[in-house]
Amino acid sequence: MKKMTKMIHGGQTVDELTGAVNPPIYQTSTYKQDGLGVLRNGYEYSRSKNPTRTALEGLIADLEEGQAGFAFGSGMAAVTAVAMLVDSGDHIVVGSDVYGGTFRVFTQVLDRIGIHSTFVDTRDENAVKQAIQDNTKMLYLETPTNPLLNVTNIKAMVNIAKENHLISVVDNTFMTPYFQNPLKLGADIVLHSATKYIGGHSDVVAGLVVTNKVDLTERIEFTQNSTGGVLGPQDSYLLVRGIKTLAIRMEQTEKSSLKIVDYLANHEKVTKVYHPSLLDQESKAIHEAQASGYGGMISFDVGSSENAKKLVEHFEVFTLAESLGAVESLVCVPSEMTHASIPRERRLEIGITDGLVRISVGIEDVEDLLNDLEQALNTI
Ligand SMILES: *Cc1c(COP(=O)(O)O)cnc(C)c1O
Numbered sequence: 532m533k534k535m536t537k538m539i540h541g542g543q544t545v546d547e548l549t550g551a552v553n554p555p556i557y558q559t560s561t562y563k564q565d566g567l568g569v570l571r572n573g574y575e576y577s578r579s580k581n582p583t584r585t586a587l588e589g590l591i592a593d594l595e596e597g598q599a600g601f602a603f604g605s606g607m608a609a610v611t612a613v614a615m616l617v618d619s620g621d622h623i624v625v626g627s628d629v630y631g632g633t634f635r636v637f638t639q640v641l642d643r644i645g646i647h648s649t650f651v652d653t654r655d656e657n658a659v660k661q662a663i664q665d666n667t668k669m670l671y672l673e674t675p676t677n678p679l680l681n682v683t684n685i686k687a688m689v690n691i692a693k694e695n696h697l698i699s700v701v702d703n704t705f706m707t708p709y710f711q712n713p714l715k716l717g718a719d720i721v722l723h724s725a726t727k728y729i730g731g732h733s734d735v736v737a738g739l740v741v742t743n744k745v746d747l748t749e750r751i752e753f754t755q756n757s758t759g760g761v762l763g764p765q766d767s768y769l770l771v772r773g774i775k776t777l778a779i780r781m782e783q784t785e786k787s788s789l790k791i792v793d794y795l796a797n798h799e800k801v802t803k804v805y806h807p808s809l810l811d812q813e814s815k816a817i818h819e820a821q822a823s824g825y826g827g828m829i830s831f832d833v834g835s836s837e838n839a840k841k842l843v844e845h846f847e848v849f850t851l852a853e854s855l856g857a858v859e860s861l862v863c864v865p866s867e868m869t870h871a872s873i874p875r876e877r878r879l880e881i882g883i884t885d886g887l888v889r890i891s892v893g894i895e896d897v898e899d900l901l902n903d904l905e906q907a908l909n910t911i
Contacts, residue, residue, distance in 0.1 A: 534594075534709060535778045542589025542600075543771075554586035556768045579756045583764035587739075587771050591729075594708035594774070595721050597741035599748045601755050602767055606704065606724025607632050608760035609738025611640075613700055613720055615754050616747065617668040619645030624662045626653040626672035628679055628881045629702065630724075631870040633671075653683040654814070656691065663695050673702040675818065678830045678865045678889040679882055680705075680805045682818040689717035698747065704728070704856070709781045710824040714743045720751075727856030728827075731773040731780055735766045780858065780894055784827030787897040791890070794901055795831050800838070800908050802886075805830040827892040828855060830865070836885035838911045839864045843888065845910045848895060848903040855891035860900055862890045 532540065546555055559581070562574040574580050584602050592600035603609040610633055617623060625637055627650045637648045651662045653672045670692045674683040685701060692699035700720045701713035707728045713721045723729055725737040742748040755761060762770075792806045807818050807825040818825075833839050843851045849862040853869055863869055866878055866885050873883070892900065 537593055538709070538774055538776075538778050541593030542591070543586050554583050554768060554771055556764045557582045558764055577764070578759050578761055581761075581764050581767070583771075584762055584767040587762070587767040590771060590774060591708070591723075591725075591739045592741050595703075595714050595741040596712055597714045597721065597743045598745070599742050599752070601740040601742075601751055602725075602762035602770070603738035603740065603755070604760045604762055605736045606630075606722070606726055606738040607636060609722045609724070609740050610702070611636055612751060612754045612758065612760065613722055613740060614641055614646060614669070614671075615758070616698060616750055617646055620666060621646055621668040622664050622666045623648040623669040623671055624659060624667055624697070625650050626674075626676065626683065627651055628676040628681065628883070629671070629673050630677050630704075631865075631872045633673075633702070635872045652681075653688060654681060656684075656687055659688065659691055663691075663697070667695065667697060669698045669700060671700045671702075673705070674711075674821075675705055675807050675826070675828070677705060677828070678805070678870065678887065680807055680810075680828060680830060682807060682810060682814045684817045685713050685716045685718060685821050692719075693717070705826055705828055706822050706824070707777060707781060707826075707856075709778050710826060711822040714741065716821055719744055719747055725770055726854060728781065729773060729777065729856075730770055731777065731857060732769075733852075733854060733857040733859065733861075735769045735773070737762050737766055737770055739770075781824060781827070783894045784892045785824050787894070787900060788825065788827045788829055788892045790897050791892060791900060791904065792829055794904065795829065798908060800833055800911050801831050802834050803832040828889065829892065830887055830889045832884055832886050833888060833908075833911060834886045836864075836866070839867075839886050839888050841910050842907050845907040846903055847906070848899050849890060849907075855889075857891065858894050860891060860893035860895060862888060865889050 588600035649662045651658045699718045701718045704724045723739045725739045795804045849860045
């Protein structure tokens with residue numbers, strides 16, 4: 532099946548009871564046993580398994596071409612469940628500009644329980660190799676990164692992970708399974724904040740994990756059931772519904788983004804624009820080899836926090852809000868919002884300046900988005 536077809540039909544079987552074309556929302560916590568320990572299709576209790584969640588988990592596994600999918604109550608619950616594959620005393624090498632909440636859970640939660648991490652620029656293969664210690668067990672990265680859209684060579688990282696017996700994990704939130712499939716490039720685990728493009732309508736908080744190895748599948752399944760951060764049936768249904776339009780949403784956001792990038796790159800109030808299409812030749816070639824699109828995230832610098840504040844407070848179509856990947860265009864100031872949990876000194880070190888503005892291009896008419904940018908930039 533081709534990708535666009537899989538978005539509609541992946542992982543799903545028509546409901547046996549009624550022929551319903553959509554997975555029914557099984558609003559149930561438990562299941563009647565036909566005899567002591569005699570379960571119907573393995574359903575016992577909804578923390579372990581729920582049919583609506585099963586439909587979603589099968590779908591995301593199909594889309595990422597993995598072995599098994601797992602749905603969690605948030606992207607962070609998914610990240611945490613994956614990090615818990617390692618033990619206290621182990622070490623994880625993490626990309627230096629990962630999502631702010633990911634940085635926070637590694638440095639302020641996992642670190643306290645003895646899972647230590649080192650943050651390195653995953654574009655630099657030598658730096659990654661040097662960061663690996665005797666107790667390193669995992670390599671965790673995002674590409675392109677948030678909010679600077681730096682690109683890491685997934686295959687190169689997978690090779691380093693293999694050589695050093697590390698579990699390789701890619702957060703694929705920005706590209707979605709429509710544009711990029713890290714498991715096909717050799718990664719062991721791919722994860723998503725499904726709150727973003729996969730849900731696509733700013734109405735669900737959720738996380739997804741897909742594994743590609745039997746032992747990892749078993750261990751994630753065990754962790755999901757043991758720690759219990761599962762996604763409920765209503766939200767699982769909303770994600771299945773959201774995924775049906777993922778392909779056309781990604782096509783549209785990319786088309787509009789390229790026009791907006793072009794506009795911003797030529798605007799005198801904008802000092803720098805970040806988008807995978809604007810990368811240097813080498814990075815761009817890496818991205819184009821591992822992904823089939825550039826996505827819909829753009830960051831740009833307006834020089835100061837005053838300018839950024841003025842700009843974001845004057846938008847009429849773009850909504851000032853955390854999050855990304857929805858049908859409506861969103862704007863945020865990473866230093867004050869999504870990345871505020873990273874100390875300022877560290878933010879500046881990795882290039883997240885106070886004047887940096889990040890937009891998530893929605894699927895409104897691009898003329899309205901361009902006009903809105905124009906009028907808001909004119910207030911600076
Ligand atoms: C939002 C986000 C997360 C965290 O997901 P939540 O659903 O907010 O818990 C992780 N990684 C990336 C890249 C994100 O954008």
